[in-house]
Amino acid sequence: MIRSMTSFARQATQHDGGSLVWEIRSVNHRYLEPSFKLPESMRRLENDLREKIRKTLSRGKVECSLRMQSQSGDNSSQLTVNAELLTQLIVTAESIQKQLNEPSALNPLQLLQWPGMMSEPEIDSDLLCEQALAAFQVTLEQLLESREREGAALKQSIEQRLDTIGDITAAVKQQLPDILQAQRQKLQQRLQELKAELNEDRLEQEMVILAQKADVDEELDRLDAHLAEVRRVLNKGGACGRRLDFLMQELNREANTLSSKSIVTDTTQAAVELKVLIEQMREQIQNIE
Numbered sequence: 001m002i003r004s005m006t007s008f009a010r011q012a013t014q015h016d017g018g019s020l021v022w023e024i025r026s027v028n029h030r031y032l033e034p035s036f037k038l039p040e041s042m043r044r045l046e047n048d049l050r051e052k053i054r055k056t057l058s059r060g061k062v063e064c065s066l067r068m069q070s071q072s073g074d075n076s077s078q079l080t081v082n083a084e085l086l087t088q089l090i091v092t093a094e095s096i097q098k099q100l101n102e103p104s105a106l107n108p109l110q111l112l113q114w115p116g117m118m119s120e121p122e123i124d125s126d127l128l129c130e131q132a133l134a135a136f137q138v139t140l141e142q143l144l145e146s147r148e149r150e151g152a153a154l155k156q157s158i159e160q161r162l163d164t165i166g167d168i169t170a171a172v173k174q175q176l177p178d179i180l181q182a183q184r185q186k187l188q189q190r191l192q193e194l195k196a197e198l199n200e201d202r203l204e205q206e207m208v209i210l211a212q213k214a215d216v217d218e219e220l221d222r223l224d225a226h227l228a229e230v231r232r233v234l235n236k237g238g239a240c241g242r243r244l245d246f247l248m249q250e251l252n253r254e255a256n257t258l259s260s261k262s263i264v265t266d267t268t269q270a271a272v273e274l275k276v277l278i279e280q281m282r283e284q285i286q287n288i289e
Contacts, residue, residue, distance in 0.1 A: 001237040003289040004150035005029065005060035009143035013135040020132050021067040022139040026147070028287045029061035037065040045129055049136060056140055058239035059289045066132060082117050089114060147289065154284050155234050161277045162227055165251075168270050169223050172258075175266065176216070216261050219254045223274075226251050241288035248282040 005028040013020045034053045036046055053062055093106055112118060230247050233240045255278060259271035 001148050002151035002155045002234060002240070003144070003147040003237075004154055004287050005147065005241075005289050006287050007143050007146040007150060009139045009146060011135055011139035011142065013131060013138075015128060015131050018069045020128075020135050021069060022132075022135055023065050023067075024062060024139050024143045026057070026060040026062045026143060029059060032057055032059055032062070034062040034064065037063075039066065039068050041125060042066060042068075042129065042132060045132060045136075048133060052133075052137060052140060056144055057289070059241060064136070066136075080118070081112070085114070085117055086111060089117075151288065154288060158234065158281050158284055159231070161281050162230060165223070165274055165277050166227055168273055169220050169227075172216070172267060172270050173220050216258050216267070219257045219261070223251065223254045223258075226254065239289050241285060244285045244288060245282065248278055248285060251278045252282075 005026055007026050009022075009024045011022045013022075032054065034050055036049060038046065049064065053064075089111055090106065097104075226247055230244065230251075233243050233247070252275060255271050255274040258274070259268060262268040262271060
């Protein structure tokens, strides 16, 4: 299965105190490079998260973020006031103020800062971490499925261009004998116009030299071989982006040689079309894992 490196996945999971929301984004990158944005209470999970990514993905820049939302909808924990302690403090403060010459009003913020006045709802942190890890695994699997869907589309697009390249190379092979024969007749005509004495041996020598310079059978054979290898790699699947990128370089090398050896406009145009198609495939392959 071919996988793209560009994808996104989101997963929300409910727990007793609210919800956990995972978001994972991935883009193309030469290596596997994960990064994490986690609540401070979840930092201890980072090594386990990295290991899960390493076992699932091979390449790509992967950004993972986790948000913890309370049942009220905000990201902060709900706080509870110790009503009994607050009453005791107010009674005590009022008793003291009665003995002062210039009493001042009670400051609510100072009361809230009293030790034990505020408390957060108790949450089982170990259970919450387990739920976060399980939710991350689900999100990671969704990301993988998305990468596979986009990879299938990339594979189809590349195969269409491979078919077109195959048609072009087959046409050039078929035209090559006619091209060489046309060049022979053109050389003979030029010699006749110059009223030069036709020396069959010399003419044959010139034609041999011309044929050697224009011989692109080897380049066309290598193009066919590279096309077959690209198809094999695509069908094999897996992490094959680097291999495919190397094959694009080889295809481009043969297309350049074909262009440099061209002796007619048709072959030159064919080489240009090949290079355009190869560049289009190369751009798509940059996104393949």
